[in-house]
Amino acid sequence: MSGTVYEMYAPSCNKKYIGSTTKALKLRLNAHRSKRHPLFQFDDVQIRALEENVPLEKLRKREGEYIKQFKDNLFNTRVAGRTNSKGKVLGRC
Numbered sequence: 583m584s585g586t587v588y589e590m591y592a593p594s595c596n597k598k599y600i601g602s603t604t605k606a607l608k609l610r611l612n613a614h615r616s617k618r619h620p621l622f623q624f625d626d627v628q629i630r631a632l633e634e635n636v637p638l639e640k641l642r643k644r645e646g647e648y649i650k651q652f653k654d655n656l657f658n659t660r661v662a663g664r665t666n667s668k669g670k671v672l673g674r675c
Contacts, residue, residue, distance in 0.1 A: 587644050600658060
């Protein structure tokens with residue numbers, strides 16, 4: 583089994599959100615929308631794959647590497663695999 587590392591972004595906002603999933607990206611986007619992710623304060627939210635077919639055992643590591651790479655421009659500050667006490671999702675552009 584494999585998964586995808588993705589980014590959600592709104593062209594009208596300079597920040598994005600990095601995540602990973604084993605599901606279709608459209609389903610993941612809808613899950614974020616239903617949980618009222620802060621990025622959805624913007625009407626033009628989009629999702630795109632950063633890396634596809636990542637082996638399941640490497641998926642969280644790859645997500646964390648992307649988070650570290652883009653850390654200054656993200657809603658999420660938590661590196662994959664860490665608890666919420668070590669980071670959080672920020673809600674401002």
